Every structure is written in C-alpha cells, then in structure tokens.
Amino acid sequence: MLQKHSSRAYGVGVAFVFTLATAAAIAAPPANAWVSGIKVSSERLTVGYSYKVTAIISRDLISLVSFTDNGDQINGSPVRPWGFEASVTWTPKTPGTHELTAWQRIGGIDSKTITVVVADKNPVDPSGERPGTTGSANSIPLDGLPATGSANLP
Incomplete structure (x- = not known):
C-alpha cells in the first residue's frame, strides 16, 4: 500500500x-527574435536632415513593424517588411540623445532599440558666433591665379 x-x-x-x-x-x-536588429543610414546625425531607419526581420515577414523615437511614433510607421527588412524615413527635430525602437506585436512585443546622438543644425559657440561662418579664400587658386579676399557669412 x-x-x-x-x-x-x-x-x-x-x-x-x-x-x-x-x-x-x-x-x-x-x-529567434522577429526584430533582430536596427540600424540608421548615417553615423553623423543632424537636426532637420532625413535618415533611413531600418529594422532587420528574422522571422515574421508579414506583421507590420512600428518605429518610435523616444517613445513617439515616427511618421510613416508602421510599415510592412520587405526582404527581411522594414524601413522608415526619420527626421530628428531635436538635438541630443534619441532612443530609436523597432517593434512587432505578435502575441507580445518583440523589439530592438538603439541609442543615437543628434547634433544641432546650427550650433552656437559660447562667444555667440556660429562655427564655420567666417573664413578666407586666400589660398584657393582660380584658373591658375592666386585668389585673394575673405568672406563673412551670415
């Protein structure tokens, strides 16, 4: 017993x-994750310029992929994957650190995030002048003749 x-x-x-x-x-x-990676078309990012953000898809090639920038949906998102990738055009509006996330919702959320830094479009140095707005053309020859003069840009 x-x-x-x-x-x-x-x-x-x-x-x-x-x-x-x-x-x-x-x-x-x-x-194997559905979203296996995320990349941006450039390493040097500047406010106001457009870049291609691409998610690499390893499994689900049917479900839409959403993209966010610091939690806010990127215009044109969500998109349908094509050839193991899904892409959207992103134009950063603010300088600083941005978390870009690509995700699919399939019985849960599968996502990848990268952190990028965006430079200001018109940086100002502490003296109040914008870098690169003044210069000289004294050393640039035109048609074989030495050039003289200078330029101050607004």
Whole structure:
C-alpha cells in the first residue's frame, strides 16, 4: 500500500512539472527574435536632415513593424517588411540623445532599440558666433591665379 501511494505522488509530481514546462514554453519568447536588429543610414546625425531607419526581420515577414523615437511614433510607421527588412524615413527635430525602437506585436512585443546622438543644425559657440561662418579664400587658386579676399557669412 505504501508503494501505491508513492507511485501516485510520483505521477502527480511528473504531471505538475510537465504543466509548468508547457506554460513556460508558451510564455517564453521564441529563440529567434522577429526584430533582430536596427540600424540608421548615417553615423553623423543632424537636426532637420532625413535618415533611413531600418529594422532587420528574422522571422515574421508579414506583421507590420512600428518605429518610435523616444517613445513617439515616427511618421510613416508602421510599415510592412520587405526582404527581411522594414524601413522608415526619420527626421530628428531635436538635438541630443534619441532612443530609436523597432517593434512587432505578435502575441507580445518583440523589439530592438538603439541609442543615437543628434547634433544641432546650427550650433552656437559660447562667444555667440556660429562655427564655420567666417573664413578666407586666400589660398584657393582660380584658373591658375592666386585668389585673394575673405568672406563673412551670415
């Protein structure tokens, strides 16, 4: 009789462990992510210029891909993947650090995020002058003749 009890306890234990393993497998994300990477078309980013932000898709080539900049949806998003990629044009409006995220919602959210730094379009140095607005053309020859003069840009 003692042996019958322990067999029943063993069977209940195995069923419980199997149930937990099944629940964990259902709740866990897939081994291969849907969005496997994200990239931007340039490393030097400036306010007001447009760049291509691309998500690399490794599994689900049907579901739409959404893109956000610091949590705000990027215009033109969401987009349908094409050839293991999905892209959107992004024009940063503010300088500083930006978190760009690409994600798909498929029974949960699968996403990748990159952090980029955007430069101001017209930086001003502490003296109040914009860098690169003054200069000289004294050393640039035109038609074989030495050039003279200077230019101050607004």
